[in-house]
Amino acid sequence: MEVLVSQALVSGILMGLVFSLIALGLTIIFGVMNIVNFAHGEFLMIGMYAAYWSAVILSMEPLLTLPIAAAIGFVLGIASYYLLVRHLLRGPMIAQLLGTFGLMLFLRYLALFIFGPNFKTLSKGVLIGKTFMMGPVVIDWSKFFVGLLSLVSFLLVYWIINYTKTGKALLATSIDAEAASYMGIKTEWMNGLAWGLGGATVGIAGALLINFYYVYPTVGILFCMLAFATVALGGFGSIKGAFLAGLIIGLIETFFGQFVSSELKFAVIYALYFIVVALRPEGMFGWK
Amino acid sequence: MALLEVTNLRKEFGGVIANDNVSLRVEKGEIIGLIGPNGAGKTTLFNCIVGYLKPDKGRVRFKDEDITALKPFQTNRKGIARTFQLMKVIADLTVLGNVMVGSFCRTDNRRIARDKSLEVLEFLELQEYSNAYPTELPIATQKMIELARALATKPELLMLDEMAAGLNPKETEKMVALIRRIHSEKEITLFLIEHIMEVVMSISERIIVLDGGKKIVEGPPKEVAEDKRVIKAYLGERYVKG
Amino acid sequence: MEVIKDIFDFKDFSRIEKVILPLFFIFLLIFPWTTGSSFAKTVMINFMLYSIFAMGWNSIGGYGGQVALGNAQYVGIGAYTVALFMVWWNMPYWLSLPVGVAIAIGWSLMIGYPLFRLRGHYFAIASIAVSLVLQDIFLNWDFVGEARGICLPFKKTPNFLYMEFTSENYYYYFLFAIFAAGFLYMNWFRKSKLAYQLKALKSNEDAADSLGVNIRWAKTKAYAITATFAAVGGSFYAVYNMYIDPYAVMCLDLSILIALTTMLGGAGSFWGPIIGAAILVPLDRYLGAWMGGIRALRGVDFMIYALIIMVIAAVEPRGIWGLVLRARKRR
Numbered sequence: 083m084e085v086l087v088s089q090a091l092v093s094g095i096l097m098g099l100v101f102s103l104i105a106l107g108l109t110i111i112f113g114v115m116n117i118v119n120f121a122h123g124e125f126l127m128i129g130m131y132a133a134y135w136s137a138v139i140l141s142m143e144p145l146l147t148l149p150i151a152a153a154i155g156f157v158l159g160i161a162s163y164y165l166l167v168r169h170l171l172r173g174p175m176i177a178q179l180l181g182t183f184g185l186m187l188f189l190r191y192l193a194l195f196i197f198g199p200n201f202k203t204l205s206k207g208v209l210i211g212k213t214f215m216m217g218p219v220v221i222d223w224s225k226f227f228v229g230l231l232s233l234v235s236f237l238l239v240y241w242i243i244n245y246t247k248t249g250k251a252l253l254a255t256s257i258d259a260e261a262a263s264y265m266g267i268k269t270e271w272m273n274g275l276a277w278g279l280g281g282a283t284v285g286i287a288g289a290l291l292i293n294f295y296y297v298y299p300t301v302g303i304l305f306c307m308l309a310f311a312t313v314a315l316g317g318f319g320s321i322k323g324a325f326l327a328g329l330i331i332g333l334i335e336t337f338f339g340q341f342v343s344s345e346l347k348f349a350v351i352y353a354l355y356f357i358v359v360a361l362r363p364e365g366m367f368g369w370k
Numbered sequence: 371m372a373l374l375e376v377t378n379l380r381k382e383f384g385g386v387i388a389n390d391n392v393s394l395r396v397e398k399g400e401i402i403g404l405i406g407p408n409g410a411g412k413t414t415l416f417n418c419i420v421g422y423l424k425p426d427k428g429r430v431r432f433k434d435e436d437i438t439a440l441k442p443f444q445t446n447r448k449g450i451a452r453t454f455q456l457m458k459v460i461a462d463l464t465v466l467g468n469v470m471v472g473s474f475c476r477t478d479n480r481r482i483a484r485d486k487s488l489e490v491l492e493f494l495e496l497q498e499y500s501n502a503y504p505t506e507l508p509i510a511t512q513k514m515i516e517l518a519r520a521l522a523t524k525p526e527l528l529m530l531d532e533m534a535a536g537l538n539p540k541e542t543e544k545m546v547a548l549i550r551r552i553h554s555e556k557e558i559t560l561f562l563i564e565h566i567m568e569v570v571m572s573i574s575e576r577i578i579v580l581d582g583g584k585k586i587v588e589g590p591p592k593e594v595a596e597d598k599r600v601i602k603a604y605l606g607e608r609y610v611k612g
Numbered sequence: 613m614e615v616i617k618d619i620f621d622f623k624d625f626s627r628i629e630k631v632i633l634p635l636f637f638i639f640l641l642i643f644p645w646t647t648g649s650s651f652a653k654t655v656m657i658n659f660m661l662y663s664i665f666a667m668g669w670n671s672i673g674g675y676g677g678q679v680a681l682g683n684a685q686y687v688g689i690g691a692y693t694v695a696l697f698m699v700w701w702n703m704p705y706w707l708s709l710p711v712g713v714a715i716a717i718g719w720s721l722m723i724g725y726p727l728f729r730l731r732g733h734y735f736a737i738a739s740i741a742v743s744l745v746l747q748d749i750f751l752n753w754d755f756v757g758e759a760r761g762i763c764l765p766f767k768k769t770p771n772f773l774y775m776e777f778t779s780e781n782y783y784y785y786f787l788f789a790i791f792a793a794g795f796l797y798m799n800w801f802r803k804s805k806l807a808y809q810l811k812a813l814k815s816n817e818d819a820a821d822s823l824g825v826n827i828r829w830a831k832t833k834a835y836a837i838t839a840t841f842a843a844v845g846g847s848f849y850a851v852y853n854m855y856i857d858p859y860a861v862m863c864l865d866l867s868i869l870i871a872l873t874t875m876l877g878g879a880g881s882f883w884g885p886i887i888g889a890a891i892l893v894p895l896d897r898y899l900g901a902w903m904g905g906i907r908a909l910r911g912v913d914f915m916i917y918a919l920i921i922m923v924i925a926a927v928e929p930r931g932i933w934g935l936v937l938r939a940r941k942r943r
Binding site for chain 3: 112116117118166169170173174175176177178179180181183184185186187188190191192193194195199299303307310311314318343345346348349352353355356359360363
């Protein structure tokens with residue numbers, strides 16, 4: 083029993099780190115410009131495909147595809163902002179929802195058109211399928227590295243936002259875009275950058291996820307919903323909140339999945355999320 | 371029995387005291403002016419009375435009934451209507467629609483609501499704008515629409531937050547005349563915040579002065595205008611002439 | 613009496629609308645006789661079904677401006693109630709329909725009231741959550757057939773009590789009757805007190821609050837109306853398809869599609885939901901039938917409609933109806 087618990091604890095934390103990273107991009111975009119990106123899951127899906135195909139075509143080690151996925155995610159984010167989102171900002175909230183829904187459908191079916199409906203998994207890779215023991219706990223090398231790299235990427239983004247000049251400009255824009263623009267900050271570019279950064283982080287998350295999860299065109303919706311729950315639990319726009327909420331959701335998912343019912347593990351997360359926001363609309367760690 | 375009675379009301383925003391131990395009474399049929407320098411806590415006081423904000427301490431009574439814990443829609447149904455300092459017109463509805471929302475406060479029947487709204491619009495001489503959308507109209511007219519909307523809820527107490535702000539002298543004059551008519555013809559008690567001294571001095575029967583969240587003076591316009599504490603509170607602030 | 617007068621009151625329609633209205637209904641009435649194609653009839657049935665869903669969604673999403681994205685759960689409740697009552701207790705459609713609607717309304721009140729503490733995006737996302745929980749439960753609940761779904765029992769002869777017919781036309785006219793009822797109800801609704809209150813709170817909650825509008829209760833009522841339309845449509849879906857499963861009647865894609873249909877046509881306008889359904893349903897079916905056949909083009913149909921949606925959102929967020937209004941203004 084103890085082994086099972088510690089096993090669940092370790093996989094829960096490792097999975098939670100990935101959830102945090104997935105939610106990070108969503109919360110950055112929301113924090114800077116108060117927009118919920120419904121295509122976020124599709125960004126993840128594209129990150130997964132990017133990593134998958136670079137690994138297959140270039141016979142690369144899957145973990146080394148991170149920069150490629152990050153770059154593609156970055157470009158995708160910026161392109162989405164300048165081609166679509168920018169034009170939605172003038173409209174009411176309903177237009178923003180409609181627009182990012184459209185983007186979601188578009189990317190999803192673009193993937194179907196290009197890659198076909200089949201599930202794809204990576205079978206080759208230094209780490210894939212290999213495990214090691216930590217005490218009595220069996221750990222997947224790939225999951226271990228994925229968790230570790232998620233943490234590193236998360237910290238890196240956290241550092242960029244809090245300690246670099248560009249990051250501080252982003253923060254300023256998120257607090258008060260109008261005031262920021264008076265200070266000479268190019269808020270338009272900051273918005274674009276938030277989307278780029280959001281796309282890049284979720285692209286990385288996709289490249290990490292492909293190491294132990296299969297990809298198909300509609301994979302995004304599950305992770306998108308989990309990311310929504312994570313962000314809402316952590317408080318919209320809060321980066322620390324997203325981190326903690328991601329861990330909590332990872333732990334609930336593995337513990338509930340292991341000890342109660344693996345079919346209902348996501349239902350429990352959504353139910354918990356609903357109860358939390360019904361009691362505390364600003365989220366568990368929200369203090370806005 | 372006072373129509374509205376506020377006792378020892380206190381409201382704090384994270385350490386900043388916006389209203390401190392404010393007590394006041396509004397009698398039925400009065401016109402009361404609430405003045406004070408910027409940041410004196412006038413709008414906060416209004417918001418606490420109508421229930422938009424919850425006071426930290428103190429009670430608000432209306433017609434001898436405790437309304438401190440009520441929400442704005444509830445105080446409105448009890449008979450208190452208010453207008454906003456920063457206008458909040460309903461852009462999705464026509465002028466008539468805006469007023470009808472107010473009328474629906476007293477009836478479920480759309481025909482009655484419509485007729486009552488048209489009456490109010492006629493009273494304020496706004497009929498010609500019935501089918502226009504408020505955002506297409508000048509600021510002064512939009513203010514009148516807010517007033518019409520508030521009147522349509524059939525209030526006994528009407529609280530007006532800076533109705534003359536942003537109006538030119540001619541519009542201000544019209545607004546003042548209108549406010550007087552509302553008082554005399556509709557027999558509605560008025561409680562108004564006003565920055566423009568000429569307006570508030572000429573209209574009000576009694577004036578309450580807030581400064582730094584506290585009530586410093588209360589009395590007839592003439593006395594208040596000559597009160598040293600009031601002059602001190604306003605020192606440095608020029609009297610804006612409409 | 614006044615209510616009946618209001619239901620049929622189209623006086624405020626523009627001249628074009630007054631011409632289109634009877635033509636539209638005549639078209640719907642004679643349509644089954646103009647074509648022998650059962651595909652075309654299926655498309656029209658789906659058009660009316662999605663119009664019903666979208667008209668209902670218009671209440672909370674259009675008039676109230678609250679982007680509720682869990683509508684599939686009410687479709688599911690309506691569909692499952694009818695199906696389960698028929699399978700387990702052999703109960704006729706006409707008895708289970710009101711039960712399904714009642715459950716949907718009850719459920720909408722239960723989750724609506726806490727939901728409406730939230731605003732904007734927070735509300736939109738939270739509204740999805742409950743729907744997903746329900747879907748997961750149905751996917752794993754033996755009593756409701758889990759992911760396998762339920763087949764409705766076949767009757768030997770066409771049966772009005774169980775709404776089982778051999779000819780498509782019966783279904784068509786039955787749905788037409790529901791559609792017409794929904795249409796007339798919305799015609800009454802748009803002039804009702806609730807519609808005014810919803811439009812007011814959509815524009816400015818503080819203003820509505822100051823005018824005696826109980827915001828949370830108004831939204832909850834509007835949400836119950838939305839749920840009712842969804843449940844009625846869902847019950848039809850069950851007897852029409854004779855088979856339901858959680859993916860068909862409870863999935864997020866359906867919720868999104870319902871909202872999209874309304875927003876595309878024009879949320880908050882009377883014709884919007886119908887216009888949206890008239891565009892999306894045939895586009896989906898015909899493009900799908902045409903391109904889906906060509907393997908190399910799979911997905912392109914949806915990409916086209918995703919593009920249309922993005923362009924509408926960026927150019928005219930009031931939807932197609934917004935374009936109509938613009939054209940009118942220019943004249």
